[in-house]
Amino acid sequence: MELATTLKGHTVWNAVREVGINPNYWYPVAWANDLKPGEIMPVVIWQQAIAIYRDQAGKLHALEDACPHKGIALHKGEVQGANLVCAYHGWALNGDGKLVDIPYLPPNQKLPCAQAHSYPIQEKYNIIWIFPGNSSLAEHCHPPDVPEFADPDWLMVPIPGHFQAHFSICNENTMDVFHGFLHKELQGWFDPLLMSLREGQGKVCADYQVSYRGNLSKFLGLSEQGNQVTTKTVSIQYRYPHYHSSLEGVSSLYLMRLPVGPSLTRSFSLLFVKIRLPQWFLGMLRPLLVPVIWHWFLKKFLDQDKEMIESEQQTYLANPQRRYVEINPAIIALQRVIVKQYEQYMQQSNQQGNNGHPDSSAIATDQAQLI
């Protein structure tokens, strides 16, 4: 549905700062190369503690981070072959969370029936993904497509993000192109215009026109000369719960969101930039360029955003009744989608008798519409 792009005042719906997630999507939890065979890592998706481990054969597994014996966090244990062995009494669970050994149980005795919940897990684009919702729906849904990942013409810069704030505040920052003011010292963008806005089931797409100037813009291929102003279109697509934004073939950003808890959010982003250098030269420079771009450019932007995002969260927590005013209809549309996704999930959960596993056909239809 096409929406008006007029900037006019709306009262922000504070419910959006309190909503939970729809867990029936793939969420990013770690960079894949940070987890070697035999290693375990604790992760959290919306207050669900999960132990992920890579077995000795390199296969990934995800189990609830609680031993079925006494609840000890499983990530404190160790990997033995394909199993995760609890640190306390050495009970061994396989990748499905099934108890397969108790080291002190006499050989003629049967294992008790005990199990840790397991989650669908996969790795793609050097990111580890978990599906925290109804496992039977995992195969109907996929992490976002990132075609640039396999294209050597693009330089990929992985960007980690860590924010003490609700995911709605973080998501609004990404959709909000009108905050170029914050980055003015870093040669960010200026004169933004919202050109078009569309809202669909679980998604918001906005096209903005923005202008650039300066040597950084020249380096990124945005302008021919550093002192010239170049105007380009930034297209931002929010497909719950992740983002893709692109700048007319110059850059492409995939921002994968991990809501950890009511006031803690992480992100795993992949930025692709077209650097105008010969392929062989770019190949040589790649290991140097990535840390330079990250430390000298992107991190500075991100730190400025982080400060604003966390300030917004703190002020909200100090007085949740206070009302705020937004004039960007893209932000209002985004809030609607976030709240609707949660309400829809809760409604489906309730129809299933509060077991947290909503009707699979209903969700499968939603997923199909999102793709």
Ligand code: FES
């Ligand atoms: S608590 Fe895990 S083995 Fe006993």
Ligand SMILES: [Fe+2]
């Ligand atoms: Fe920003």
